[in-house]
Amino acid sequence: MISTEQMLAVIKAIAQRMEMEKDFLTQLDNEIGDGDHGINLARGFKSVKEKLPTFADKDIGAILKGVGMELVSTVGGASGPLYGTAFMKAGNVCKGKTELTDADFVAAFNAAIGGIQMRGKAVEGEKTMLDALCPAYKVLKEEIDDGKTLSEALADAVNAAENGVEFTKTIIATKGRASYLKERSLGHQDPGATSSLYMLQTTLGVLQEA
Numbered sequence: 001m002i003s004t005e006q007m008l009a010v011i012k013a014i015a016q017r018m019e020m021e022k023d024f025l026t027q028l029d030n031e032i033g034d035g036d037h038g039i040n041l042a043r044g045f046k047s048v049k050e051k052l053p054t055f056a057d058k059d060i061g062a063i064l065k066g067v068g069m070e071l072v073s074t075v076g077g078a079s080g081p082l083y084g085t086a087f088m089k090a091g092n093v094c095k096g097k098t099e100l101t102d103a104d105f106v107a108a109f110n111a112a113i114g115g116i117q118m119r120g121k122a123v124e125g126e127k128t129m130l131d132a133l134c135p136a137y138k139v140l141k142e143e144i145d146d147g148k149t150l151s152e153a154l155a156d157a158v159n160a161a162e163n164g165v166e167f168t169k170t171i172i173a174t175k176g177r178a179s180y181l182k183e184r185s186l187g188h189q190d191p192g193a194t195s196s197l198y199m200l201q202t203t204l205g206v207l208q209e210a
Helices: 004-020 022-032 037-055 060-074 079-093 102-120 130-145 150-168 177-185 191-209
Strands: none
Touching: 004 022, 004 037, 004 060, 004 191, 022 037, 022 177, 022 191, 037 060, 037 079, 037 191, 060 079, 079 102, 079 191, 102 130, 102 150, 130 150, 130 191, 150 191
């Protein structure tokens, strides 16, 4: 089970991680994108963090939706609409819930990915955040279905996401600004896949502390 308090702690920890990784994510984006991924995400999540006290009495669905709306309105570039839509879609699945079961978490994750696919018109294998998120989701769902705890399943999902980030170095970008580079995008890891991995790692860290 994930409580409202834990979800707020996850969001706060993600905001801190994005600030910490801002320069590295921007460096990755300098190589194949607009050079603003880390800066934009850190700014958006700083704004989210400042709003967290206003989410304290809300249910998990409303919290996630609020995070998504804040990201859409404060994050520039492609990552704002993509991550914002992901959080809003996850929020729709969690509407009215003050606790999430493992199955709820899986459903919210699936909805988030669906939102990114819809907004970005992308699929796995195109050197985007989906190359971290899709493998992670598959492992998470399989292991929850097999009866593993959320922490156990999420730990293995994080490993899958790490492998997905490594995989992005071996493929040519066909979506977003990086696609303009064609073969020159080879050898570079995708910034969006990397920030997605950081969010999953951070979520796992908070849940393991509980």
